[in-house]
Structure formats: structure tokens, C-alpha cells
Amino acid sequence: xxxxxxxSSSADGQAEAAWQRAVRAADRAARETATAERHERRFAExxxxxxxxMAARHHAVAERHLTAARLQESYARRVREWSNGHGPGRPxxxxxxxxxFMAGVAEVCGTSSAALTLMGDDLxxxxxxxxxxxxxxxxxxxxxxxxxxxxxxxxxxxxxYVSGAAIxxxxxxxxxxxxxxxxxxxxxxxxxxAPRCIGALTVFDPPSALAGSGALDEVAAALxxxxxxxPDADPGLYGGADIRAAVHQxxxxxxxxxxxxxxxxxxxxxxRAFALxxxxxxxxxxxxxxxxxxxxxxxxx
Numbered sequence: 366x367x368x369x370x371x372x373s374s375s376a377d378g379q380a381e382a383a384w385q386r387a388v389r390a391a392d393r394a395a396r397e398t399a400t401a402e403r404h405e406r407r408f409a410e411x412x413x414x415x416x417x418x419m420a421a422r423h424h425a426v427a428e429r430h431l432t433a434a435r436l437q438e439s440y441a442r443r444v445r446e447w448s449n450g451h452g453p454g455r456p457x458x459x460x461x462x463x464x465x466f467m468a469g470v471a472e473v474c475g476t477s478s479a480a481l482t483l484m485g486d487d488l489x490x491x492x493x494x495x496x497x498x499x500x501x502x503x504x505x506x507x508x509x510x511x512x513x514x515x516x517x518x519x520x521x522x523x524x525x526y527v528s529g530a531a532i533x534x535x536x537x538x539x540x541x542x543x544x545x546x547x548x549x550x551x552x553x554x555x556x557x558x559a560p561r562c563i564g565a566l567t568v569f570d571p572p573s574a575l576a577g578s579g580a581l582d583e584v585a586a587a588l589x590x591x592x593x594x595x596p597d598a599d600p601g602l603y604g605g606a607d608i609r610a611a612v613h614q615x616x617x618x619x620x621x622x623x624x625x626x627x628x629x630x631x632x633x634x635x636x637r638a639f640a641l642x643x644x645x646x647x648x649x650x651x652x653x654x655x656x657x658x659x660x661x662x663x664x665x666x
Contacts, residue, residue: 383440383466386437387435390437395427404423436588440469465495465602467479468496474584479568481564481602483556500569508635512536514551514552515564523555524581525552528549532551550570553567556593611650612646616634637657
């Protein structure tokens with residue numbers, strides 16, 4: 366890989382940063398591969414299983430770095446093409462949104478819809494990044510219902526693959542909502558940093574050849590170790606991650622107005638979002654602007 370020439374624009378700056386991260390990830394992969402090959406030679410010479418085990422481990426780490434490099438390079442190329450294709454200052458005026466990092470992740474996963482969710486110890490969504498409207502809608506649905514494949518993958522610490530009618534059987538309400546978004550199958554992989562799980566990668570309508578093959582697990586591992594954490598971490602995914610600040614701000618304001626707990630206020634916002642068929646962030650912003658009124662349920666006699 367060769368580093369791209371710099372640019373003063375924000376888009377080109379992000380493309381350059383992603384490209385440099387791709388270069389460094391590829392270099393790490395090369396070093397890991399070289400180490401693995403040394404252990405393979407030592408195994409051939411000595412027959413000691415230690416060297417065979419170490420070779421396998423270093424090959425696995427190398428593959429993870431290569432996947433991270435692919436994700437970074439994909440994003441860099443998309444942003445550079447977006448910037449060059451529309452000219453300075455023109456993309457926003459034309460209504461063409463800047464490429465999202467998660468769109469490249471979805472592409473690597475063989476689909477157009479994928480989302481990443483960071484979660485707290487209680488499995489609540491702390492931040493979400495999505496590749497497109499359907500995947501973001503699916504994450505909003507899981508957030509409102511407090512149930513879904515991403516949450517289940519994080520809870521169990523293992524991959525979840527569900528399709529068709531089985532989705533509704535697993536998570537009532539979520540399956541029908543997913544179908545309304547035009548999505549029919551889902552694969553969710555935990556983002557694990559032993560001994561904790563920090564979230565989940567959810568891939569919608571993945572190719573059947575990839576689902577369960579281990580390829581999606583590799584993408585999840587690369588995202589965790591090479592993008593969210595590590596020396597080149599960018600948890601904000603180049604500005605594509607939403608920390609749901611409006612929702613939490615609205616919950617605090619509603620709690621103060623009504624005397625309800627933060628948890629009850631948050632549940633009310635989610636319930637209204639579900640009833641209106643809107644994203645919880647939209648309901649929160651409308652409440653904060655005074656456009657939408659919310660009130661906590663009154664205590665019974």
C-alpha cells in the first residue's frame with residue numbers, strides 16, 4: 366500500500382487517516398505472518414506442538430489485522446471517490462452524503478445493511494453506527510423493545526443467526542418490524558474483549574455462504590481489536606457513531622419535569638417512539654424542542 370497525498374478538506378483528511386491506519390494494519394499482519402512462519406519452520410525441525418500452536422495463533426492475529434486493513438482501505442477509497450467525484454464543497458449541496466464507515470463493513474460482509482452497537486454492562490445501547498436506513502431502523506427497534514439479536518449475542522457471548530418466521534418467534538415485535546424494513550435474516554456477533562463483551566455487530570441479510578462460516582466473526586474481531594480498540598482506535602468510526610445524546614438529555618429533562626425516575630422517563634420515550642413509528646432520537650428532539658409533549662403515567666389510587 367502507498368499512502369495517499371494529503372488534502373486540507375475534512376473528507377480528504379479522514380481518507381488519509383483511514384489509509385494510514387490500513388497501511389499500519391497491513392504492516393502488523395506482515396509481522397505476524399513472519400512470526401507464524403518461523404514457528405512453522407521450528408515445528409518442522411523439532412516436532413514440538415508448542416510451535417504449531419503459536420503458528421496458528423499468529424496466523425489468526427495476522428488475518429485479523431488484514432481484515433482491519435481491508436475495512437480501513439475500503440472507507441478511505443469511498444471517501445476519496447466521494448470527494449473527487451463531486452468536487453470541493455459540492456457533495457453536501459447535491460444532497461450526496463459522505464460515505465459511512467459501516468457501509469464498508471457491510472460490503473465486506475456481503476450485504477448493504479450492517480450496524481455496530483456498543484453496550485453497557487446492563488446491555489443498554491450506549492452508541493450505534495449503521496450503514497444505511499434499514500440497519501439503523503433495526504437498531505432503533507431493538508433499542509425501543511430492549512430485545513433483539515444484537516442484545517442476545519452480547520448477553521450470550523456467542524453468534525446468533527436467525528431468519529424468516531423464527532425472528533418473530535425469538536423476539537415478538539422485532540421480527541415484524543424487521544420485515545417492514547425489508548430485511549428477512551440477521552446475524553449478530555459479539556464484540557468481545559475478554560472477559561467482557563462491549564457490544565455487537567449485526568449483519569442483515571448476509572449471504573448464506575458467509576453466515577456461520579466464521580468470516581463474519583473475523584470481521585467482528587477486527588472491528589473490536591483494530592478499529593474500536595488498539596493503537597489506531599477510532600470508537601467514533603469517523604463521526605458515524607451516534608451516542609444517543611438527545612435521548613438521554615430528553616430522559617433527564619422529562620425526569621426533572623415529572624418526578625419520574627430516569628429509567629421510567631427513558632421507557633416512556635421508547636414507548637412513544639414505538640407508538641408513533643419514529644426513531645427514539647426523533648421523539649427526543651421533538652420533546653426537547655417543545656413540539657411534542659410527554660408525561661409520566663399517574664400513580665393509581
